[in-house]
Amino acid sequence: MAIANKRFIAVIGGNQCSKEEAKLAEEVGRELARRGAALVCGGLGGVMEAACKGASSEGGLTIGILPGESRLVANPYVQIPIVTGIGYARNVAVVKSAQAVIAIGGNYGTLSEIAHALQSDIPVIGLNTWSLSRNGQLDESIIPAQSPAEAVNKALSLAKNR
Amino acid sequence: MAIANKRFIAVIGGNQCSKEEAKLAEEVGRELARRGAALVCGGLGGVMEAACKGASSEGGLTIGILPGESRLVANPYVQIPIVTGIGYARNVAVVKSAQAVIAIGGNYGTLSEIAHALQSDIPVIGLNTWSLSRNGQLDESIIPAQSPAEAVNKALSLAKNR
Amino acid sequence: MAIANKRFIAVIGGNQCSKEEAKLAEEVGRELARRGAALVCGGLGGVMEAACKGASSEGGLTIGILPGESRLVANPYVQIPIVTGIGYARNVAVVKSAQAVIAIGGNYGTLSEIAHALQSDIPVIGLNTWSLSRNGQLDESIIPAQSPAEAVNKALSLAKNR
Amino acid sequence: MAIANKRFIAVIGGNQCSKEEAKLAEEVGRELARRGAALVCGGLGGVMEAACKGASSEGGLTIGILPGESRLVANPYVQIPIVTGIGYARNVAVVKSAQAVIAIGGNYGTLSEIAHALQSDIPVIGLNTWSLSRNGQLDESIIPAQSPAEAVNKALSLAKNR
Numbered sequence: 272m273a274i275a276n277k278r279f280i281a282v283i284g285g286n287q288c289s290k291e292e293a294k295l296a297e298e299v300g301r302e303l304a305r306r307g308a309a310l311v312c313g314g315l316g317g318v319m320e321a322a323c324k325g326a327s328s329e330g331g332l333t334i335g336i337l338p339g340e341s342r343l344v345a346n347p348y349v350q351i352p353i354v355t356g357i358g359y360a361r362n363v364a365v366v367k368s369a370q371a372v373i374a375i376g377g378n379y380g381t382l383s384e385i386a387h388a389l390q391s392d393i394p395v396i397g398l399n400t401w402s403l404s405r406n407g408q409l410d411e412s413i414i415p416a417q418s419p420a421e422a423v424n425k426a427l428s429l430a431k432n433r
Numbered sequence: 434m435a436i437a438n439k440r441f442i443a444v445i446g447g448n449q450c451s452k453e454e455a456k457l458a459e460e461v462g463r464e465l466a467r468r469g470a471a472l473v474c475g476g477l478g479g480v481m482e483a484a485c486k487g488a489s490s491e492g493g494l495t496i497g498i499l500p501g502e503s504r505l506v507a508n509p510y511v512q513i514p515i516v517t518g519i520g521y522a523r524n525v526a527v528v529k530s531a532q533a534v535i536a537i538g539g540n541y542g543t544l545s546e547i548a549h550a551l552q553s554d555i556p557v558i559g560l561n562t563w564s565l566s567r568n569g570q571l572d573e574s575i576i577p578a579q580s581p582a583e584a585v586n587k588a589l590s591l592a593k594n595r
Numbered sequence: 596m597a598i599a600n601k602r603f604i605a606v607i608g609g610n611q612c613s614k615e616e617a618k619l620a621e622e623v624g625r626e627l628a629r630r631g632a633a634l635v636c637g638g639l640g641g642v643m644e645a646a647c648k649g650a651s652s653e654g655g656l657t658i659g660i661l662p663g664e665s666r667l668v669a670n671p672y673v674q675i676p677i678v679t680g681i682g683y684a685r686n687v688a689v690v691k692s693a694q695a696v697i698a699i700g701g702n703y704g705t706l707s708e709i710a711h712a713l714q715s716d717i718p719v720i721g722l723n724t725w726s727l728s729r730n731g732q733l734d735e736s737i738i739p740a741q742s743p744a745e746a747v748n749k750a751l752s753l754a755k756n757r
Numbered sequence: 758m759a760i761a762n763k764r765f766i767a768v769i770g771g772n773q774c775s776k777e778e779a780k781l782a783e784e785v786g787r788e789l790a791r792r793g794a795a796l797v798c799g800g801l802g803g804v805m806e807a808a809c810k811g812a813s814s815e816g817g818l819t820i821g822i823l824p825g826e827s828r829l830v831a832n833p834y835v836q837i838p839i840v841t842g843i844g845y846a847r848n849v850a851v852v853k854s855a856q857a858v859i860a861i862g863g864n865y866g867t868l869s870e871i872a873h874a875l876q877s878d879i880p881v882i883g884l885n886t887w888s889l890s891r892n893g894q895l896d897e898s899i900i901p902a903q904s905p906a907e908a909v910n911k912a913l914s915l916a917k918n919r
Contacts, residue, residue, distance in 0.1 A: 279828075279838075309837070334837060340682070340853065340877070341919055342765075351795070351820060352765075353839055354853040356877075357681040358664070359552065360522040360843070364850075367826065367840040379552035379574075382565070386545035390521065391826070391842075403544070404564050412541075433827055441666075441676075471675070496675060502691065502715070502844070503757055504603075513633070513658060514603075515677055516691040518715075519684070519843040520826070526688075529664065529678040553664070553680075595665055683876065684846040706889070707872035714845065714865035727868070728888050 277332065278308040280426045281369030283384045284318025284377045284400075292318055292376040295398050297325035298419035299373055304331025306427060311336065311369045313361070314345045314352060318375050323348030336365045363387050370430035373422045374400040374413070385413065394429035396422045439494065440470040440592045442585075443531030445546045446480025446539045446562075454480055454538040457560050459487035460581035461535055466493025468589060473498065473531045475523070476507045476514060480537050485510030498527045525549050532592035535584045536562040536575070547575065556591040558584045601656065602632040604750045605693030607708045608642025608701045608724075616642055616700040619722050621649035622743035623697055628655025630751060635660065635693045637685070638669045638676060642699045647672030660689045687711050694754035697746045698724040698737065709737065718753035720746045763818065764794040764916045766909075767855030769870045770804025770863045770886075778804055778862040781884050783811035784905035785859055790817025792913060797822065797855045799847070800831045800838060804861050809834030822851045849873050856916035859908045860886040860899070871899065880915035882908045 280303055284296060300322035303310050310326045312319040314335020323333040327348040335349035338361045342352040355361040359380060366372055366388040374385055375398045388395050389412050396414045403410040414429070416422035442465055446458060462484035465472050472488040474481040476497020485495040489510040497511035500523045504514040517523040521542060528534055528550040536547055537560045550557050551574050558576045565572040576591070578584035604627055608620060624646035627634050634650040636643040638659020647657040651672040659673035662685045666676040679685040683704060690696055690712040698709055699722045712719045713736050720738045727734040738753070740746035766789055770782060786808035789796050796812045798805040800821020809819040813834045821835035824847045828838040841847040845866060852858050852874040860871055861884045874881045875898050882900045889896040900915070902908035 334839075336839065342854075343919065351837060352854070353820075353822065353850060355841070355850040356853045357522070357684045357843065357846070357849065358525070359549065360519070360525045360681050360684075363520070363522045363843065364839060364841040367842045368828075368838070376568070379548045383545045383548035383552065386541045386548055387521065390541035390545060399568050402566050402569075404566075406538070406561050407564075433829065496677075498677065504692075505757065513675060514692070515658075515660065515688060517679070517688040518691045519681065519687065519846050522681070522843050522846075525681065526677060526679040529680045530666075530676070595667070681846070682849070683873065684843070684849045687844070687846045700892070703872045703876035707869050707876060710865045710869035710872055711845065714869060723892050726890050726893075728890075730862070730885050731888075 278427055278430050279311050279369050280308045280430065281311040281365055281372045282318065282322040282375065283312065283365065283372060283381050284375040285381060286315045286317045286319070288317040288321070288376055292399070293321040295419055296321035296375050299375065299422055300325025300331065301329045302419055302423040304329035306423060308427060309334060311365060313338070313365050314349050316346055318377070320346035320348060336361055336368065359383070366393055367391060369393065370432065371396065371426040373398065373426050376400055393431065394426070396425045398422050440589055441473050441531050442470045442588045442592065443473040443527055443534045444480065444484040444537065445474065445527065445534055445543050446537040447543060448477045448479045448481070450479040450483070450538055454561065455483040457581055458483035458537050461537065461584055462487025462493065463491045464581055464585040466491035468585060470589060471496060473527060475499070475527050476511050478508055480539070482508035482510060496530070498523055498530065521545070528555055529553060531555065532594065533558065533588040535560065535588050538562055555593065555595070556588070558587045560584050602751055602754045603635050603693050604632045604754065605635040605689055605696040606642065606646040606699065607636065607689065607696055607705050608699040609705060610639045610641045610643070612641040612645070612700055616723070617645040619743055620645035620699050623699065623746055624649025624655065625653045626743055626747040628653035630747060632751060633658060635689060637662070637689050638673050640670055642701070644670035644672060660685050660692065683707070690717055691715060693717065694756065695720065695750040697722065697750050700724055717755065718750070720749045722746050764913055765797050765855050766794045766912050766916065767797040767851055767858045768804065768808040768861065769798065769851065769858055769867050770861040771867060772801045772803045772805070774803040774807070774862055778885070779807040781905055782807035782861050785861065785908055786811025786817065787815050788905055788909040790815035792909060794913060795820060797851060799824070799851050800835050802832055804863070806832035806834060822847055822854065845869070852879055853877060855879065856918065857882065857912040859884065859912050862886055879917065880912070882911045884908050
């Protein structure tokens with residue numbers, strides 16, 4: 272049961288993404304696998320698929336928490352498809368199933384995941400993603416990283432056993 | 434069934450809030466009631482309670498979509514408590530049940546509601562709330578308002594029948 | 596706020612139903628309205644629509660907790676559409692939002708609602724609906740009624756303020 | 758990615774259970790693992806724990822889809838904890854994540870899972886569990902098995918790739 276001691280790290284980002292974001296996500300996935308962490312994501316395309324592809328290429332474990340009714344829509348690199356049937360409310364489960372979150376780019380769905388993670392006090396590391404301010408004041412809760420390796424380092428060192 | 438033609442507008446904000454935010458929320462609630470709109474919210478305290486209080490004082494209809502297992506935690510101005518039992522995933526239902534959303538102040542839970550609304554293309558009006566940028570570029574999807582009356586005006590004129 | 600003292604009773608049953616079931620549901624809806632109770636349901640067709648129609652015809656309040664993304668699929672007698680976006684997990688919210696449940700006929704979705712209600716200790720009254728046994732032993736948790744009036748009587752007298 | 762070709766079978770049953778049920782569940786878990794199937798469950802005690810224990814003892818993969826906010830409540834044999842935060846609405850995700858379901862004993866939560874599975878046309882195999890009738894007529898959708906091996910055989914042969 273070595274699997275039981277794995278860190279679970281979520282990688283979140285758009286279902287469609289730029290080539291640059293895909294490259295970052297794939298490298299994050301590879302690095303997570305090399306470091307022995309399991310990858311949690313929303314199971315679809317774009318950043319999620321690129322991260323799963325990277326993790327798989329290094330023999331890592333990939334979990335896709337899907338919004339709809341069917342496992343068949345998971346990207347081909349998802350090894351463990353979780354079929355929630357609850358639509359985008361599954362974003363909550365994606366982040367709560369992780370001990371830290373790495374956000375890459377992303378649209379409003381990703382923003383909702385960042386928000387749910389911060390609400391649950393789960394660390395969020397950002398690569399070219401959202402930044403937030405509240406009432407005109409910068410909110411610095413999203414921890415910036417300059418590279419995939421730095422993002423994974425920070426995620427693993429901040430990961431909480433909750 | 435005049436009720437069937439009502440506009441449903443969500444007011445979102447913190448479960449705890451400043452006096453100033455409570456004052457804004459109460460006036461938003463009053464104005465929504467005067468304009469014949471139903472108020473949807475998360476059913477708890479702070480901004481939600483102040484908005485319900487305002488709406489009730491003008492004879493308006495108040496709906497509280499609760500996270501937990503019991504109706505008894507609803508604030509005393511909620512007329513229609515919806516008990517979801519799904520925790521903060523209920524944030525999705527709060528915004529999807531509305532035709533437009535007014536955000537007042539707020540913490541990460543409110544941010545998640547803003548994000549879910551924008552993802553579903555539901556208009557979001559902001560009063561002293563979050564502002565967003567992505568990859569260093571301002572995202573202007575949250576429509577600013579300077580007063581409760583302006584917020585209600587904008588919410589009603591942008592409300593979608595979805 | 597007389598509305599705040601209303602009893603909330605769920606009527607559950609198939610999205611498609613027989614004429615006899617529709618007749619029972621409509622009469623249950625009428626009787627709930629006459630007795631001043633609010634009607635909670637899943638907001639769609641069949642038993643849900645018939646119950647809402649009955650309640651509306653007597654000036655009652657009708658709440659439809661919908662599975663999908665749009666209020667436009669609610670039956671025309673729903674006054675308060677709640678748009679959950681969580682698919683059939685919304686069955687949980689239908690029963691938890693009620694203080695007692697009346698089941699009329701129904702398929703597996705209705706059975707899931709009966710089960711969620713019983714799990715939460717919410718009284719379930721049955722009109723021509725499922726019966727259960729466990730390990731060969733009859734489970735008598737579903738309280739039988741012989742008529743709509745009896746079902747409403749039992750629901751109102753057993754309704755819990757939870 | 759041999760893992761990607763695994764069958765995913767849910768084992769459902771009470772969070773507390775009799776010794777006999779635990780014995781059945783453990784043997785079902787062992788047999789699923791021997792046959793190369795992944796075990797999906799609700800992640801808690803009783804039948805869920807016994808099944809995970811059995812699967813683990815044969816080197817199988819165990820996935821626990823948890824209702825609450827923390828991975829720490831998973832039973833010690835869960836290798837992949839999914840933290841949904843949506844309470845008992847997670848029952849929907851337990852069955853939808855499986856290609857067939859084996860029900861052992863169980864209370865109303867288990868009944869809700871059986872109902873959600875049947876609603877989604879996912880095969881349900883029963884070992885000493887609920888039986889159903891509707892309007893006085895037996896519903897034979899739950900496929901009976903007389904032993905753990907027979908239950909696993911039937912689950913694997915009926916498993917759908919949905």
